[in-house]
Amino acid sequence: MNNTNCNKCQHFYVTYKPKFPHGCKAFGVISKKLPYLEVKSISGIDCALFSKRNKNVIIKNKKGRLA
DSSP states (O other), X not given: OOOOXXXXXXXXXXXXXXXXXXXXXXXXXXXXXXXXHHHHHHXXXXXXXXXXXXXXXXXXXXXXXXX
């Protein structure tokens, strides 16, 4: 396994369905398990569409609304 973690992928999302809580926008998959585990079990290879999620930037000198 190549350190692929769905929680760090930009295509990963959490659904509101209790039976299928995890989803992947790239593959169009929702499942009980993490999507990369589904891809690995079906295709036998690691997820090819993994792309690292951009971190949110925190602005320290935020002065509030400009209006």
